[in-house]
Amino acid sequence: MKILVTGTAGFIGFHLAERLVQRGDEVIGLDSINTYYDINLKYSRLAEHGICKNKISYNTILKSEKFSNYSFIQLELDDKANLVQFVKEQEFDVVVNLAAQAGVRYSLTNPDVYVGSNIVGFSNLVEACRYGNIKHLVYASSSSVYGLNEGVPFSTSVNVDHPMSLYAASKKTNELMAHVYSHLFNIPTTGLRFFTAYGPWGRPDMALFIFTKSILEGKEIEVYSNGEMIRDFTYIDDIVEGVVRVIDNPAKKNEDWDPTDPDPSSSKAPYKIYNIGNNSPVRLLDFVIAIEEELGIEAKKVFLPLQPGEVPATYADVSELVADMDYKPNTSIKYGVKQFVNWYKNYYKVS
Numbered sequence: 001m002k003i004l005v006t007g008t009a010g011f012i013g014f015h016l017a018e019r020l021v022q023r024g025d026e027v028i029g030l031d032s033i034n035t036y037y038d039i040n041l042k043y044s045r046l047a048e049h050g051i052c053k054n055k056i057s058y059n060t061i062l063k064s065e066k067f068s069n070y071s072f073i074q075l076e077l078d079d080k081a082n083l084v085q086f087v088k089e090q091e092f093d094v095v096v097n098l099a100a101q102a103g104v105r106y107s108l109t110n111p112d113v114y115v116g117s118n119i120v121g122f123s124n125l126v127e128a129c130r131y132g133n134i135k136h137l138v139y140a141s142s143s144s145v146y147g148l149n150e151g152v153p154f155s156t157s158v159n160v161d162h163p164m165s166l167y168a169a170s171k172k173t174n175e176l177m178a179h180v181y182s183h184l185f186n187i188p189t190t191g192l193r194f195f196t197a198y199g200p201w202g203r204p205d206m207a208l209f210i211f212t213k214s215i216l217e218g219k220e221i222e223v224y225s226n227g228e229m230i231r232d233f234t235y236i237d238d239i240v241e242g243v244v245r246v247i248d249n250p251a252k253k254n255e256d257w258d259p260t261d262p263d264p265s266s267s268k269a270p271y272k273i274y275n276i277g278n279n280s281p282v283r284l285l286d287f288v289i290a291i292e293e294e295l296g297i298e299a300k301k302v303f304l305p306l307q308p309g310e311v312p313a314t315y316a317d318v319s320e321l322v323a324d325m326d327y328k329p330n331t332s333i334k335y336g337v338k339q340f341v342n343w344y345k346n347y348y349k350v351s
Contacts, residue, residue, distance in 0.1 A: 002027075003028075006029075007098035014045040016240050029071070030074075078120050097140060104167050105308075122139070134187060137181075137187060138246055143316065153317035154315060182269035190251045192243060194239060195315075199237065202236070207284070215291065215295055222304050223304065228283060233336070242329065246274065274318075274324075275317060275320075279329065282333055
């Protein structure tokens with residue numbers, strides 16, 4: 001297939017693009033290369049795919065020097081005219097949208113960025129899919145949409161109308177917008193609620209990266225919710241496997257969908273929502289202990305209360321992913337932390 005993957009200078013997009021290229025798909029990666037975090041890490045990810053930063057020119061397709069079936073374009077999702085033209089001209093089979101402004105805490109102080117990137121940008125992308133005759137749109141949602149819900153494990157069949165951050169609200173908005181385009185224009189859309197992805201090449205604003213860096217530097221780490229916060233940490237390879245299986249199985253109309261008792265995860269339109277999580281939540285303190293054991297260093301911990309906008313626990317019900325895709329994430333925290341620490345030490349040349 002010919003696939004557009006947005007966000008390929010980012011963590012998940014980087015790994016997904018490589019997996020698709022290696023299995024033989026023709027892939028074009030797209031990213032704005034913004035400065036939300038260390039831009040050098042983003043350029044390093046692109047370099048791993050044979051994209052030289054010195055040759056990148058806005059809105060110009062650049063061929064990979066490493067993979068014959070991979071190309072890259074720097075383009076903003078809020079640049080509607082160029083985005084729509086690009087998608088129409090390329091005649092993609094599938095679009096996978098992983099480009100977004102991430103981070104719950106950042107959304108408390110920078111709300112405009114989330115509206116521009118996650119809502120306006122997504123609106124432009126679904127319009128591009130409409131005019132580009134895309135056969136399947138797959139897009140990243142988030143476990144954050146479960147908000148005030150406390151019934152765990154979180155099921156895609158429950159209501160998610162009570163988000164706790166603008167980031168979560170923007171992701172719920174994406175799901176609603178996708179449904180509109182599935183309903184009006186018969187575009188198969190599949191939303192994926194990721195649960196705390198981690199692994200090599202991860203984002204510097206995420207817990208594993210922050211903890212590892214601080215522990216190695218002998219600095220204190222802030223452990224929120226006094227270490228009792230629960231997260232369904234999901235290793236990057238498991239995330240990517242789930243996405244690939246969804247790409248190959250476009251959303252279908254649910255012929256049994258009942259408008260008097262509507263299932264939020266499906267529709268009479270070709271629309272579907274899945275959780276992708278490890279289905280094995282871990283206490284934050286236990287996660288820290290796994291990092292300490294791998295590094296052989298005890299962390300200097302500062303215990304703090306739960307932060308505004310953060311949910312106390314995430315726990316994915318992946319029964320529908322198992323039923324429809326015959327797949328269940330299962331990588332252990334011990335293995336995943338080891339892989340990240342090895343990458344971190346190698347990338348930053350830590351002895």
